[in-house]
Amino acid sequence: MSSAEHTEPLTKGAPGRTASPLRQLAAASVGNAVEWYDWYAYSFLAVYFADQVFPKDAGNSLVPLLSTFAVFAVGFFMRPVGGLLMGAVADRRGRRAALTLTILLMGGGSLLVALTPTYAATGVLAPVVLVVARLVQGLSVGGEFAASSTFLVESASPGRRGLFSSFLYVSTTFGQLLASGVAALLAALLSDAQMGSWGWRVAFLGGALLSLLGLWIRRGAQETHRAPQSAAERPGLFEALRHHPRASLLIGGITAGGTLAYYTWTTYLPTYAQVNAGFDKGDALTVGTLSLAFFMLLQPLGGILSDRIGRKPLLLGFSLGFAVLVVPLLGLVTDAFWSLLLVQCAGMVLLTGYTAVAAAVNAEVFPARVRAAGIGFPYSLTVALFGGTAPYVGTWFASSGHGGLFPWYVAALCLVSFVVYLTLPETARRPLDGTDAPAPEQAAPQA
Incomplete structure (x- = not known):
């Protein structure tokens, strides 16, 4: 890879000063x-x-x-x-x-x-x-x-x-x-x-x-x-898909289980509790709000942990955890307030293994020249196919009298992503340009 494709140092911004982190x-x-x-x-x-x-x-x-x-x-x-x-x-x-x-x-x-x-x-x-x-x-x-x-x-x-x-x-x-x-x-x-x-x-x-x-x-x-200075140097609209098809497919595999689990736990779970366990609508919204606040606080902790031990352990823990536990976890949902709160927070802990590192993992797959477009299209397409449809698939299962099958659907897709994560190289300590050269000595991040 040419040096032109490496991530450049910060070069533009407010004149006369360097932007702080x-x-x-x-x-x-x-x-x-x-x-x-x-x-x-x-x-x-x-x-x-x-x-x-x-x-x-x-x-x-x-x-x-x-x-x-x-x-x-x-x-x-x-x-x-x-x-x-x-x-x-x-x-x-x-x-x-x-x-x-x-x-x-x-x-x-x-x-x-x-x-x-x-x-x-x-x-x-x-x-x-x-x-x-x-x-x-x-x-x-x-x-x-x-x-x-x-x-x-x-x-x-x-x-x-x-x-x-x-x-x-x-x-x-x-x-x-x-x-x-x-x-x-x-x-x-x-x-x-x-x-x-x-x-x-x-x-x-x-x-x-x-x-x-x-x-x-x-x-x-x-x-x-x-950015490239001339039109001839600029990457084509579909260059990432043409020149990096494996990386594009990887983004889809990395995202599929994560986006389904994310939308299930952050968006659909209160509705699932209402439909399948008769949970009170107002209490479901309260539980959703509390669990989202808890989820937000977990993210930096997950990010710091991934910088110390790598991305793969978190991704594997998330996907295998959901594949094994999503069915029993959703089976624990009753009409009691604490049951839904504990189930939703437990899922948020597992989910953090994906959400805290998703941006880093995706960015570490592509070279700088096509990094944003390379991430953007396959990621958004996968979210549209699996994340955005999660509430509708869950509701369809429930309306057809097979609401218990939805957790198995989530588990199956998380298992697919688990297989994908197994094939990923560890990228936490590699240079961001995507080469295999060793990264410079890194200071341990501070919490």
């Missing part, structure tokens, strides 16, 4: 939290604006069709496209350029949601505007993982890539908790009529403003990748 962490993490706040706010607040945008009694058959497309499909359909396009921007123009673009797109999408007209005022234009907004947000969030994970890992000093990697899910979880908290606060302060009329728009306007904060922080960060 904290500034680099903030640039990726704050922006990523804002991205996921905007993304999850839609889910938490949809109940308040759905009737305004998608009226059930609408005579136009396009309305329910657009509703289904917007709510269930459009975001996940756009994520692989966003991963490919924003990843290409990161490889061609630099990581900061992609990070700037993703947060602008997410902020613009949130603003568009906030300004979406009602069906009563504009007819079918209302759901069309909302679909466009979700298209934009899906494009943004699909590219965010590729750009921010690459930027985080490249910003890390030797021996700290796992720690920096872990902040991707710290910020993702914080954004989810923030969206939940804002939605709950607005619902507590406003009447149902006010929430349905204008209250839900406040949350999206707030997301658009938060995007400006994230944009300001990201513009002060320093570049981690020297």
Whole structure:
């Protein structure tokens, strides 16, 4: 591999100073939290604006069709496209350029949601505007993982890539908790009529403003990748897939079990408890919030551990743990508050073996030239196929009278990822450019 493909030292940013590690962490993490706040706010607040945008009694058959497309499909359909396009921007123009673009797109999408007209005022234009907004947000969030994970890992000093990697899910979880908290606060302060009329728009306007904060922080960060200077040197859109097909397949195998387990435990488990154990809906939301906060605190610990002992032990522990324990764990869920809390927190501990190191492992698979695009497309496609469908597969099993089969589905896919992890070389102490040369002496990371 040529030296041009090695990760370059920090070269650009605020003039006259070198960015601190904290500034680099903030640039990726704050922006990523804002991205996921905007993304999850839609889910938490949809109940308040759905009737305004998608009226059930609408005579136009396009309305329910657009509703289904917007709510269930459009975001996940756009994520692989966003991963490919924003990843290409990161490889061609630099990581900061992609990070700037993703947060602008997410902020613009949130603003568009906030300004979406009602069906009563504009007819079918209302759901069309909302679909466009979700298209934009899906494009943004699909590219965010590729750009921010690459930027985080490249910003890390030797021996700290796992720690920096872990902040991707710290910020993702914080954004989810923030969206939940804002939605709950607005619902507590406003009447149902006010929430349905204008209250839900406040949350999206707030997301658009938060995007400006994230944009300001990201513009002060320093570049981690020297982009090609001429068009002839820039990597093609599908260069990573053409020249690194094995690495692309590896990303899918690395991600499949992890994304299914992640969406099952962080998104679907409260619903699973309600459907299969008669768990109280309000208590399920409380348990979900508490377990997410616990999960967020675990991530840096997992990252630090991976820098000390390697990525493979954590990945193998996660996948084998889920393959063996997911069925008995879900079997322990009853209608008692503590049963769900303990099961969800136990799963979060296992899940950290994947989430804390996912960004580092993915970045360590590809050379710098195509790293962001190489990660973005296969990762987002795998998430769309397995992660995004987890709630629907689980609900389908339950509705067909075979709810007990869903845990076996999770176990089987985690076992597939376990086999993939067995084939992975240990990359924690290798140079980030992906060569087999020994890494420089690394200082032990500090907690």
